[in-house]
Amino acid sequence: MPKTKIQIVILGSLPPGCSRQALLEWKSNLFEISPEIPTFQLNQNATGHDWEYTDQQIEGFLRQTFDCDILLIVVRVRLQDNWYLRRLSCNRLLFTFFELDQILHFHNIPLNNIILRVLYAGVLIYLRCAKQIPPSSEGTLYAHDETRGCLFDMNPNKWDVIQSLHQPSLCESCVAQHREAQVSEEQLRLAAKELKNIKRPLVDQIVRFVKAHTACSIIVSLIVALLIGTASSLIAIYLNGVL
Numbered sequence: 459m460p461k462t463k464i465q466i467v468i469l470g471s472l473p474p475g476c477s478r479q480a481l482l483e484w485k486s487n488l489f490e491i492s493p494e495i496p497t498f499q500l501n502q503n504a505t506g507h508d509w510e511y512t513d514q515q516i517e518g519f520l521r522q523t524f525d526c527d528i529l530l531i532v533v534r535v536r537l538q539d540n541w542y543l544r545r546l547s548c549n550r551l552l553f554t555f556f557e558l559d560q561i562l563h564f565h566n567i568p569l570n571n572i573i574l575r576v577l578y579a580g581v582l583i584y585l586r587c588a589k590q591i592p593p594s595s596e597g598t599l600y601a602h603d604e605t606r607g608c609l610f611d612m613n614p615n616k617w618d619v620i621q622s623l624h625q626p627s628l629c630e631s632c633v634a635q636h637r638e639a640q641v642s643e644e645q646l647r648l649a650a651k652e653l654k655n656i657k658r659p660l661v662d663q664i665v666r667f668v669k670a671h672t673a674c675s676i677i678v679s680l681i682v683a684l685l686i687g688t689a690s691s692l693i694a695i696y697l698n699g700v701l
C-alpha cells in the first residue's frame with residue numbers, strides 16, 4: 459500500500475513546545491513526512507477585516523512547489539473565519555496554532571498532537587476524495603457538529619479540540635462514510651491503530667488518573683508502601699544472616 463507523501467512547511471514561526479524532530483520521527487504506514495521542514499518568512503500583514511489572513515492571501519503568498527501529495531502549511535496567525543484548518547487549492551492544508559497553543563498548554567497536551575490529528579484527517583480526506591482535497595470554499599460534510607473525540611469533530615468551540623487529542627478515534631458514522639467512498643478496510647484499520655499512538659504524556663495520564671480515582675490511588679499507594687517496607691525488612695534480615 460503506497461504511503462501518502464506529506465510536506466510540512468512553516469510560514470513565520472512555531473510556538474514554543476512544537477518539535478519538528480518529533481514530527482519527523484513519527485512512524486506511520488499510512489503517510490510519510492518529507493525529512494526537511496523548511497521555514498519561510500511571513501512578511502505581509504493580514505488583509506482580512508478582523509486581522510485575519512484570508513485563503514486568497516495565503517494562496518498567493520506561497521509560490522514554491524513541492525514534490526508531495528499533501529502540503530501542510532503551519533502558521534500562528536488568525537485565519538479566515540477564525541478556523542484552525544483551511545483547505546486551499548492543490549491539496550494544500552493551512553493550519554494555525556492561533557489560540558490553540560494556549561488551549562493545549564493549559565491542558566498539558568503536546569502541540570504536536572494537533573498537527574498529527576490534522577495530518578490523519580487530511581490523509582483520509584485525500585483518500586476518500588480520489589486524491590483531490592476540495593478547498594474550504596466548496597461546501598462539504600466531512601465534519602460533524604457533535605464532539606465525539608473523532609478526527610472529524612467540527613470543534614466550532616476551539617476548546618473542544620482537546621477531546622480528540624488523546625487517542626482520537628474515527629466514529630462509526632465517519633468510518634461508514636469512508637467505506638462508502640472506497641477507502642480500503644486496511645487503510646481504515648491502519649488509521650484507527652495509529653491514532654491510538656497520539657497521546658497525552660504518561661506523567662499527565664497518571665496525574666489525571668489520580669485526580670479521577672483519589673481513594674483508589676491512596677489504597678494502591680499504601681499497599682505499595684507496605685510491600686516495599688516488607689521487602690526491605692526481608693532483605694535486611696537476609697543480609698544480616700549472610701554477613
Ligand SMILES: [Zn+2]
Binds near residue numbers: 608609
Ligand atoms: Zn466522526
